[in-house]
Amino acid sequence: MEQRISLITLGTRDMAAQGAFYESLGWARVDSPDGVIAFDLIGQTLGLYPLEALAKDIGVAVSDLGHGASTLGYNVREKHDVGALLDRAAASGGRILKPAEDVFWGGHSGYFADPEGHIWEVSWNPFSPLGSDGTFQWNGAE
Known part of the structure; x- marks a missing residue:
């Protein structure tokens, strides 16, 4: 495994509001047909993904996603x-x-x-x- 993080995904309840927040910080937004809002960074991408879809993708309940101390x-x-x-x-x-x-x-x-x-x-x-x-x-x- 090479030493890098390619994509940071934030599970998001309100995609429109979260997208607008990061845009207002001056970041350029890229939308994808699958509903992800992405912001290309230097060497990585920050992705906003609907919280329910993230839980489904992982195969867990939203309540199981936790609140990591990060x-x-x-x-x-x-x-x-x-x-x-x-x-x-x-x-x-x-x-x-x-x-x-x-x-x-x-x-x-x-x-x-x-x-x-x-x-x-x-x-x-x-x-x-x-x-x-x-x-x-x-x-x-x-």
Whole structure:
């Protein structure tokens, strides 16, 4: 197995609202005939998929999908970009869970939840600057 994640799928109750939320963050949307809303990222894709269909696909009840303790991370180029993105998320219908602040390891971060509760960390990491094409590499290796 190669070391990568190709697709991150979020089970979604309200596809129209969730799609509009991510579009309002500035992401370009791609719709597919099977009802998936996709946002191509650098090297991966974020997919929104109807929650009921996801449960059916897996072969479990919606209640069995659980609520995993996970976050989606988005790194920015500059420290001040953290607060600006959190403000944009809030203006788009997201909920700020933790405002932008300096953190113990030397970076700057904050958290928001999208309208259905998926949690995002927005972070500036001076030890892992983004590559010229926006790629993230732990400890800045490009």
